[in-house]
Amino acid sequence: xxxxxxxxxxxxxxxxxxxxxxAVAVRYSDTLFLIHRIRRSSTxxxxxxxxxxxxxxxxxxxxxxxESYHKDGKYHLKSFDHKFHGQQRQKPDxxxxxxxxxxRQGISAHDAQARNVICHSADFHxxxxxxxxxxxGETGQxxxxxxxxxxxxxxxxxxxxxxIVQKRFDDDLPxxxxxxxxxxxxxxxxx
Numbered sequence: 001x002x003x004x005x006x007x008x009x010x011x012x013x014x015x016x017x018x019x020x021x022x023a024v025a026v027r028y029s030d031t032l033f034l035i036h037r038i039r040r041s042s043t044x045x046x047x048x049x050x051x052x053x054x055x056x057x058x059x060x061x062x063x064x065x066x067e068s069y070h071k072d073g074k075y076h077l078k079s080f081d082h083k084f085h086g087q088q089r090q091k092p093d094x095x096x097x098x099x100x101x102x103x104r105q106g107i108s109a110h111d112a113q114a115r116n117v118i119c120h121s122a123d124f125h126x127x128x129x130x131x132x133x134x135x136x137g138e139t140g141q142x143x144x145x146x147x148x149x150x151x152x153x154x155x156x157x158x159x160x161x162x163x164i165v166q167k168r169f170d171d172d173l174p175x176x177x178x179x180x181x182x183x184x185x186x187x188x189x190x191x
Contacts, residue, residue, distance in 0.1 A: 026112035053115030
């Protein structure tokens with residue numbers, strides 16, 4: 001299987017010089033399920049794809065929901081070949097400062113398993129494994145956050161959030177920061 005963003009593969013077996021592919025996967029005992037793909041192109045562009053589990057179904061072939069952060073600073077979401085939420089941001093290069101939010105999505109203990117896409121670690125430069133027992137049972141109670149930051153920069157999280165687990169891909173600047181957190185406003189009952 002080879003997903004594409006534009007005219008280049010997002011996941012495939014060939015390697016492009018300086019290109020980096022990262023996976024976010026959930027570990028259920030001895031099985032690792034892929035839930036997010038992140039790619040830093042050889043030109044520094046950053047792409048995030050949410051794994052749907054329907055990539056091989058012809059009627060869903062254009063779904064491929066993803067975010068693109070291009071080298072000129074243009075950012076957008078895309079699904080079914082339609083771009084939306086376009087923004088002009090700072091360029092994702094060595095001059096990058098601060099933190100930019102790429103995506104926030106609810107993630108439950110069963111999401112990755114339900115999508116049923118096995119993660120093959122050898123297809124990626126690095127894999128962020130999240131133990132399933134760290135995730136809450138209902139979607140939205142635990143949140144997946146993808147940010148890009150300057151060196152060692154913090155994530156952009158709602159006040160009062162509790163970080164459960166975090167991984168920094170610091171192969172280049174800006175750094176790619178993945179955080180799984182609990183938003184207390186979504187999970188704590190009102191006082």
